[in-house]
Amino acid sequence: MVIGIIGAGLSGLTAGRLLTKAGHEVTVFEKSRGFGGRMATRYAGKNLEAKLDHGLPYFMAETSEFKSFIAELIEKGIIRTWGRNFSAYDGEKLIQKNPNDPRDVIYTSTDGMNKVGKYLSRWVDVKQESQVGGLTYIGKNRSKKRAWMINMTTSRAFGFDAVIIALPAPQAYGILSTTIDEVNTLKIVRKLDEVNYRPSFSLMVGYDDIEEPDWQGIICNNSILDFVSNESSKRDKSNESSFVLHAGAAFSRKHRDGDKELVSREMLAEFSNITGGWAASPAWNQLHFWRYSRPQVQINKPFFELEDENASLALIGDYFSGNGVESAYKSGYDLANHWIEKFK
Numbered sequence: 184m185v186i187g188i189i190g191a192g193l194s195g196l197t198a199g200r201l202l203t204k205a206g207h208e209v210t211v212f213e214k215s216r217g218f219g220g221r222m223a224t225r226y227a228g229k230n231l232e233a234k235l236d237h238g239l240p241y242f243m244a245e246t247s248e249f250k251s252f253i254a255e256l257i258e259k260g261i262i263r264t265w266g267r268n269f270s271a272y273d274g275e276k277l278i279q280k281n282p283n284d285p286r287d288v289i290y291t292s293t294d295g296m297n298k299v300g301k302y303l304s305r306w307v308d309v310k311q312e313s314q315v316g317g318l319t320y321i322g323k324n325r326s327k328k329r330a331w332m333i334n335m336t337t338s339r340a341f342g343f344d345a346v347i348i349a350l351p352a353p354q355a356y357g358i359l360s361t362t363i364d365e366v367n368t369l370k371i372v373r374k375l376d377e378v379n380y381r382p383s384f385s386l387m388v389g390y391d392d393i394e395e396p397d398w399q400g401i402i403c404n405n406s407i408l409d410f411v412s413n414e415s416s417k418r419d420k421s422n423e424s425s426f427v428l429h430a431g432a433a434f435s436r437k438h439r440d441g442d443k444e445l446v447s448r449e450m451l452a453e454f455s456n457i458t459g460g461w462a463a464s465p466a467w468n469q470l471h472f473w474r475y476s477r478p479q480v481q482i483n484k485p486f487f488e489l490e491d492e493n494a495s496l497a498l499i500g501d502y503f504s505g506n507g508v509e510s511a512y513k514s515g516y517d518l519a520n521h522w523i524e525k526f527k
Contacts, residue, residue, distance in 0.1 A: 184495075184526050187212065187333045187343035188307075189315050189358060192220030193508060194499040195349030196303035197252075197515030203306045205523040210341065211309045212333065218309070219300025221476070222508065224292070227469055228389045233414070233425040236296040237385040237471050240400065240412040240427060241266055242508040243287045248516050249509045253290060261298050265291040265417060270398040272457045274405025281402055291417050317361030318346060320494055330494060334361075345495035345522070349515065351475035352378035352502050359498070366494045371487050378502050381432035382439050383409075383476035386450045388465040389425040396424075396458070407434040407453050423466070428454050435472070443470055478502035481510075485517035497522070 184207045188195045191213035199209045217223060221238035244250045256262045266289030271281040292298060319332040319340070329342030348355045356375040359368050401411040410429045428450050438446045447470050455463040478501060487498040499518050501511035 184208070184344045184522075185329065185342070186210075186345045186347065186522075187331065187341060188347045188349055189333065190220075190349035190354075190500075191218050191300065191304065191309055191311070192349055192500070192511060193222060193300065193303075194501065194511040194515035195347065196300055196307065196309075197512050198347055198349065198499060198519040199307035199515075200303050201516065201519035202522060205519075205527070207522075207526070209307045210343075211304075211307050212313045212315050212335075213309055213311050214314045216311050217297055217300070218304050219297050220511070221473065222296040222299050224295030224297040225387055225469065225471070227387055228423055228425060228467060233389055233423060234295045234418065235387045235414045235425055235427050236292055236412065236417070237387050237427050237469075238473065239296055239508060240410060240429065241289050241291040243289055244509060245287075246509065246513060249512050252512060256299065256302070259302065260293060261302055262290050263293050263417075265289050266399060268397065268399045268416075270401045272401055272403045272406060272408075277401070277457055277459070279398070293417070293419075315358060317358060318496075320362055320365040322365070322493075331496070345526075346497075347518065348496075348498045349500055351380065351500065352478070353380070353475065355498055355500070362496075366489065366491055366496070368489065368496075371489070371498065374482060374487070375498075378478055378480050378482065380475040381477050381479050382435040383432065383473045384430040384435045384438070384446055384450065385471045385473065386428040386430070386447055386454075387425065387469045387471070388428065388451065388454070388462070389423050389467050390462075391423055391466045393424050393461060401457065403431075403457070406457070407431055407449065408457070411454060411457070426454070426462075432476075435476075439472065439474075443472075446470060478506040481506055486514050486521075488518075488521075495522075495526075 188211045223238035269281040271278045314336040316336040399416040412427045414425045489496040499514040503514040
């Protein structure tokens with residue numbers, strides 16, 4: 184099978200790797216220059232030496248499949264355990280030791296979360312900076328060889344036997360809507376319309392000369408911030424102290440179309456208030472907005488598959504059976520194994 188995957192996030196790359204290992208020919212299309220979706224890393228500071236995970240600061244694992252993948256990443260030196268030294272902010276004061284310390288093991292990157300996506304991309308052909316505009320179904324009585332055409336915004340098109348859409352639900356909705364006149368995707372489109380996301384601002388900040396705080400992260404309550412990540416604590420070598428401030432959904436939704444300078448000032452002022460003032464004047468700062476940070480409404484199944492045996496099409500992502508990195512991995516994993524059995 185010649186399979187096209189739209190989206191180089193964790194679910195798309197996971198499915199691509201497993202399908203490639205099973206002997207299928209896989210091509211992944213990614214509109215950006217990166218891999219891994221929210222498992223993203225920004226290079227900033229002096230000589231771009233600071234590495235900051237401005238999307239996902241950490242993750243946990245429950246299923247055996249995901250734990251097995253984590254063990255592989257640990258063996259390769261890509262991730263490590265972290266997070267046993269979190270503080271908490273209750274809206275008034277900073278509590279040095281989080282009283283609700285999570286029992287589950289927390290994992291983070293050793294050299295940037297984007298290394299997870301880069302590792303998975305080794306198995307597949309990824310076409311970066313390739314924006315997909317829509318799909319065309321050729322039909323079961325086609326004279327052409329492939330059932331599907333993936334149409335690029337540049338007017339180029341690529342033929343595939345099967346297609347996987349591994350995008351946030353609103354973006355998958357847009358791609359899938361281009362096929363409604365050709366195949367019966369209306370049922371899936373209606374379900375996708377129910378999925379919505381919480382947005383989030385991430386403010387990256389760096390300091391030249393400060394005493395490194397003892398905490399690895401701060402869990403924030405009654406604040407415009409949800410979490411503060413001490414990025415320097417993740418790295419064995421770091422020339423400066425750097426942090427990522429993750430804003431809450433209400434604040435991010437309120438200011439999503441507002442003045443970004445104002446957003447940065449308010450987030451920095453709250454960080455300074457939480458830490459006691461030393462954080463007020465960073466050497467540099469960068470702001471990033473995540474429109475699709477985390478699904479608020481999920482679909483209680485591992486993936487969607489088009490109910491047409493002549494038109495192999497599926498949707499995967501973090502909005503299936505969860506709302507985080509593990510659900511994204513599991514969605515891609517489950518679909519890949521389903522198709523490996525189906526098309527063997």
